[in-house]
Amino acid sequence: GPKVLQIPSHQIIDMGQMVTLNCDPVSNHLYFYWYKQILGQQMEFLVNFYNGKVMEKSKLFKDQFSVERPDGSYFTLKIQPTALEDSAVYFCASSPDWGSSYEQYFGPGTRLTVL
Amino acid sequence: AQSVTQPDARVTVSEGASLQLRCKYSYSGTPYLFWYVQYPRQGLQLLLKYYSGDPVVQGVNGFEAEFIKSNSSFHLRKASVHWSDSAVYFCAVPLTGFASALTFGSGTKVIPCLP
Numbered sequence: 001g002p003k004v005l006q007i008p009s010h011q012i013i014d015m016g017q018m019v020t021l022n023c024d025p026v027s028n029h030l031y032f033y034w035y036k037q038i039l040g041q042q043m044e045f046l047v048n049f050y051n052g053k054v055m056e057k058s059k060l061f062k063d064q065f066s067v068e069r070p071d072g073s074y075f076t077l078k079i080q081p082t083a084l085e086d087s088a089v090y091f092c093a094s095s096p097d098w099g100s101s102y103e104q105y106f107g108p109g110t111r112l113t114v115l
Numbered sequence: 116a117q118s119v120t121q122p123d124a125r126v127t128v129s130e131g132a133s134l135q136l137r138c139k140y141s142y143s144g145t146p147y148l149f150w151y152v153q154y155p156r157q158g159l160q161l162l163l164k165y166y167s168g169d170p171v172v173q174g175v176n177g178f179e180a181e182f183i184k185s186n187s188s189f190h191l192r193k194a195s196v197h198w199s200d201s202a203v204y205f206c207a208v209p210l211t212g213f214a215s216a217l218t219f220g221s222g223t224k225v226i227p228c229l230p
Contacts, residue, residue, distance in 0.1 A: 004158055031215065042119075043205075045216040056213050091158070101215035102147055106158035 023092030
C-alpha cells in the first residue's frame with residue numbers, strides 16, 4: 001500500500017542545537033501531520049498542515065517547533081533550539097483529503113535523542 | 116476529555132487460536148473508532164474503522180471489531196491468529212477540539228507462538 005517515509009530513522013543531537021525531521025508523504029495526499037511518542041507513553045498529536053499552513057496544533061507544539069513543505073518536497077518538522085524533553089519518536093502521517101482525514105498513513109518514525 | 120485505554124500491553128497467543136484485544140474509550144457522544152496496526156519497522160496502518168451503522172466492522176486480514184456503546188468498548192477480534200499478525204495494535208478516537216487529529220491508546224503487542 002501507500003507508504004510514508006521518514007528520514008532519518010534515528011537522530012542524536014546536543015541540547016540547544018537545531019534538528020530537522022523529514023517526511024516524504026504519500027504522493028497525492030494533501031494533509032500532513034506530526035505526532036510525538038515519548039518512550040513508554042501514548043502517541044500524541046502535535047500539528048496538522050494543509051496548503052502551506054498549520055491548520056491545528058496542540059499545546060505540545062511549542063514555539064520552538066515549526067513545520068513546512070516547500071514546493072512539494074519533504075514535509076519537515078524543525079525544532080530550534082532542542083530541549084531534553086524533545087527526546088521522543090516523531091511520527092509523520094498524511095491523508096488524502098479532509099473527509100477521510102482520520103484515515104491517516106503513518107511513517108515508521110524518527111527516534112530523536114537530545115543529549 | 117476523551118481517552119483510550121488498552122489494558123493489555125502484551126498478548127501471547129497460539130497460532131490458530133482466537134484473539135481479542137481490548138479497547139475502552141471515554142468520549143462525549145458517539146465517537147468514530149479506529150484500530151491501527153504497526154508491523155515491525157513500519158508505520159501504523161489503518162486496520163478498520165467504525166463511523167456508524169452495523170456495530171461489527173470488518174477489516175483486513177480477517178480482523179473485525181465490535182462497537183458496544185453501553186460498554187464504551189471497541190474490542191478487536193480475529194478467529195485464527197497467524198504468525199504474520201505479530202505487531203502492535205493501537206485503538207484510536209478523534210481528539211476532542213480538533214477537526215483532524217487522533218488520540219491513541221498505548222498499544223497491545225501481539226506475540227503469536229507455536230501451538
